[in-house]
Amino acid sequence: MKLKDKVAIVTAGGRGIGRGIALCLAEEGADVVVNSFHQETAASVAQEIKAMGRRSLVVPGDVTQIPVINQVVQGALKTFGKIDVLVNNVGGGGRPKEVTGMLEQAAAEWDGIFALNLRATVLMCRAIAPYFIKQKSGKIVNIASMAGRFSSRATPASYGSVKAGLIRYTQYLADELGPHNINVNTVCPGLVYTDAWVTGAKRMVETRPEYKGMDSREWFIALNQGKFPNIVGFTPLMREQTPEDMGRAVVFLVSEDAKNITGQALNVDGGKFKN
Ligand SMILES: NC(=O)c1ccc[n+]([C@@H]2O[C@H](COP(=O)([O-])OP(=O)(O)OC[C@H]3O[C@@H](n4cnc5c(N)ncnc54)[C@H](OP(=O)(O)O)[C@@H]3O)[C@@H](O)[C@H]2O)c1
Structure with missing residues (x-):
């Protein structure tokens, strides 16, 4: 097992890719803090993790909100005494807002996509960085998208641009945290x-x-x-591609096998994009 006795946090881990990542981390021995918007979805993944013989903590709520971010970090520290791995999986198209007028619609869409796909991850990383720095170790993986690597007429410009920003933010953070023995990488899923x-x-x-x-x-x-x-x-x-494909890529990046890999974006997309 590659992650025995490690403690991992997965945001938006109640369904889909987040659930796949949480289960793969647990399969490799990690205890997992599962955040998800709804209590029921997070709790059902936590049940699956416990059935594998690991420990799990459920922290439901909207992880774009600072109080929820604090609950996730404090809850993990209080329950497990440490954090080794942070996976920022939260993201996606967001919830449509009721607004009238083209400009208002555009502004609301960009704000929503930014909050969900980049701002939440930035704030979560800032909340955890002091603990990682103090313990002189830590692994962060941010879930972006192939939409952040290349433009496509099939993807909204807001989503692709913000995911590209997430990839670049990962590089900045890798520079900043590298001297503290903290690895920061991105996984870019294809079509799941x-x-x-x-x-x-x-x-x-x-x-x-x-x-x-x-x-x-x-x-x-x-x-x-x-x-x-x-x-x-x-x-x-x-x-x-499958949620397990993303989970296995994350396991690799947070394991000792990847100790000299940081600031990278790994495409898990069946080979569609080459860089
Ligand atoms: N699927 C793909 O093909 C694909 C491709 C490229 C990138 N991605 C990226 O992969 C990540 C996961 O996507 P997915 O397809 O697995 O999404 P999904 O199936 O729609 O699952 C979304 C999960 O996120 C949770 N969630 C949504 N908003 C949240 C919030 N504000 N706070 C906390 N939890 C929240 C949901 O919670 P509840 O279940 O509790 O409602 C749900 O568990 C995203 O970052 C997405 O951009 C996906």
């Missing part, structure tokens, strides 16, 4: 059929005439294999 994608795929088959009659899962597989022109194109390995 989580609830976020289920919703998006359903919308496509329901609203676009060219996909009419398709099942949402069938649409996602065709997308992943590059069967629709101008959407994602051809992925060399011709298969989708």
Whole structure:
């Protein structure tokens, strides 16, 4: 086991990629603090972790909010006495706000995407850095996206730009924290059929005439294999990625095997993008 007796925090760990990461960390021996928006989702992952023989703490709530960030960090320290690993998984398209007018809509969208995909991670890193510096060790992995590596007409500019910012922030933080024996890296997932994608795929088959009659899962597989022109194109390995793929990449980056890797962004996308 690569992470025996380590304590890890995973934000937005109740479903999808976050859940996959939390379970992979536990599989390698880590105790895991699971944050998620809803109590039930976080608690159900914590149950799975306990069934594997590890300890787990549930800290529900909106991790874009400073009091919740403090609860996560303080809860981890109080319960386990230390923190070794922080995985900032929170992110995504955000919750649509009710606003009128194009400019107001654009401002609200950019603010929401920034808060969820970058600001929350910056604040979480700032909350944890003093402890990592004091203990002279720590591992941070931020979950970005291939949308942060390259622009695509299929992805909103706000999401791609902010994920690109997250990759660059990771590099700055790696510079700042490196002398304290703290590694900071990014994982960039490709296409993972989580609830976020289920919703998006359903919308496509329901609203676009060219996909009419398709099942949402069938649409996602065709997308992943590059069967629709101008959407994602051809992925060399011709298969989708999974939450476990992201979890295994995170395990590697926070393990001793990666002790000399920092400031990097690792694409886990079936080979679609090459840098
Ligand atoms: N799926 C992909 O193909 C893909 C590709 C590239 C990058 N990513 C990135 O991977 C990460 C995870 O995406 P996903 O697809 O796994 O998402 P998902 O399936 O939609 O899961 C989202 C999780 O985040 C939690 N959450 C949402 N807002 C939160 C908040 N403000 N505070 C705390 N928890 C919150 C949800 O909590 P509840 O369950 O409690 O409601 C849920 O557990 C994101 O950063 C996303 O940008 C995903």
